[in-house]
Amino acid sequence: MSHEFPIADRMRLLDASGIRKVFDLAAKLDDPINLSIGQPDFDVPPAALEQAIAAMRAGNNKYTQTQGTRELREAIQALLADEFGWSDPPPVLVTSGVSGALLLAMLVLLNPGDEVILLDPYFVMYRHLAHLAGATPVYVDTYPDFRPHPERIAAAITPRTRLLLLNSPCNPTGAVYTREELEAIAELARAHDLLVVSDEIYDAFCYDEPFVSMAGLYENTLLMRGFSKAYAMTGWRLGWCTGPTNVIEKMTMLQQYSFVCAPSMAQAAGLAALKTDVSAHVADYHRKRDMVADALGGTFGLVRPGGAFYAFVPAPNGKTATEFVTEVIANNLLVIPGNVFSNADTHFRLSYATTDEKLTEGLEVLKKLA
Numbered sequence: 606m607s608h609e610f611p612i613a614d615r616m617r618l619l620d621a622s623g624i625r626k627v628f629d630l631a632a633k634l635d636d637p638i639n640l641s642i643g644q645p646d647f648d649v650p651p652a653a654l655e656q657a658i659a660a661m662r663a664g665n666n667k668y669t670q671t672q673g674t675r676e677l678r679e680a681i682q683a684l685l686a687d688e689f690g691w692s693d694p695p696p697v698l699v700t701s702g703v704s705g706a707l708l709l710a711m712l713v714l715l716n717p718g719d720e721v722i723l724l725d726p727y728f729v730m731y732r733h734l735a736h737l738a739g740a741t742p743v744y745v746d747t748y749p750d751f752r753p754h755p756e757r758i759a760a761a762i763t764p765r766t767r768l769l770l771l772n773s774p775c776n777p778t779g780a781v782y783t784r785e786e787l788e789a790i791a792e793l794a795r796a797h798d799l800l801v802v803s804d805e806i807y808d809a810f811c812y813d814e815p816f817v818s819m820a821g822l823y824e825n826t827l828l829m830r831g832f833s834k835a836y837a838m839t840g841w842r843l844g845w846c847t848g849p850t851n852v853i854e855k856m857t858m859l860q861q862y863s864f865v866c867a868p869s870m871a872q873a874a875g876l877a878a879l880k881t882d883v884s885a886h887v888a889d890y891h892r893k894r895d896m897v898a899d900a901l902g903g904t905f906g907l908v909r910p911g912g913a914f915y916a917f918v919p920a921p922n923g924k925t926a927t928e929f930v931t932e933v934i935a936n937n938l939l940v941i942p943g944n945v946f947s948n949a950d951t952h953f954r955l956s957y958a959t960t961d962e963k964l965t966e967g968l969e970v971l972k973k974l975a
């Protein structure tokens with residue numbers, strides 16, 4: 606190997622060691638029961654696939670407008686008008702996944718030293734993107750019930766707070782925030798003139814109550830949604846963002862100088878995807894959620910997740926998550942220790958986006974170990 610090149614200071618706080626350890630252990634297994642995957646096990650809607658192929662055959666293989674094709678933006682704005690009753694929806698930016706929107710937002714909104722409130726456990730990317738922007742993540746503990754506890758959020762707000770990041774339904778806990786909880790947070794955000802980033806990538810996967818969006822309750826919401834989960838398009842890199850006009854404009858400018866645009870064929874597919882009914886898949890994951898909650902509710906004391914396709918399960922027998930997950934992996938089952946998503950090492954994340962057979966096998970292993 607050649608010598609080590611100097612790496613920029615901003616990379617100093619990025620760390621992938623937790624998840625790498627899991628992958629290293631996992632690499633030694635052949636054909637493990639894999640309950641670690643963060644994407645659906647169904648395939649892209651056929652109409653979306655056909656639309657992408659037709660678009661490519663018709664020569665739509667070039668850059669699109671940075672903000673996304675007019676057709677897709679108009680379809681998203683129609684959806685916003687319908688969902689929120691907005692007569693004049695704000696501008697929409699089509700992004701390279703919600704990940705792309707998150708990166709743009711953090712870089713556009715945060716100065717070094719600014720604080721970003723994250724609810725712990727959190728989607729792992731938030732912490733790292735905040736660090737990349739030079740900002741300081743401030744963690745609000747949501748254990749043991751994974752509710753967003755407005756009074757705890759209030760206690761974390763300082764004059765340096767610039768953003769509050771919400772993710773409902775939540776990865777990794779599966780928690781879905783209620784209208785009352787979101788209204789209380791909206792009131793708090795309004796009092797402090799805070800921008801709320803609402804990552805709603807799992808909005809389609811709500812099992813007990815209808816989904817409630819922060820964007821309908823609070824005017825200064827930067828709303829992010831995507832195609833990765835509802836339409837199983839993780840590899841297509843398509844998402845979108847809407848919110849305060851000046852923020853969307855600056856994010857669009859930065860997209861021009863970074864991603865340029867979301868993939869053109871994915872944008873064509875996205876139009877078809879939006880017209881697809883995914884309720885059968887959601888019903889299937891609802892049933893799997895019940896399988897998990899029934900199997901692990903008693904022995905493990907799992908808090909019943911209301912959405913997404915994850916359960917965040919306490920490690921049993923007084924073990925740390927890392928200790929328990931090491932044992933689990935030795936039994937040919939893959940799950941992710943909670944310290945990948947959290948400052949605590951007490952829980953593990955199980956994804957039930959898999960077949961009934963694999964899920965049943967995995968749950969049996971867990972029950973045996975407990």
Ligand SMILES: Cc1ncc(COP(=O)(O)O)c(C=O)c1O
Pocket residue numbers: 643701702703704705728772775776804806831832833839842843844
């Ligand atoms: C909470 C959350 N936000 C964002 C993303 C990224 O999604 P995308 O594929 O749209 O970039 C994920 C993917 O796992 C996620 O779980």
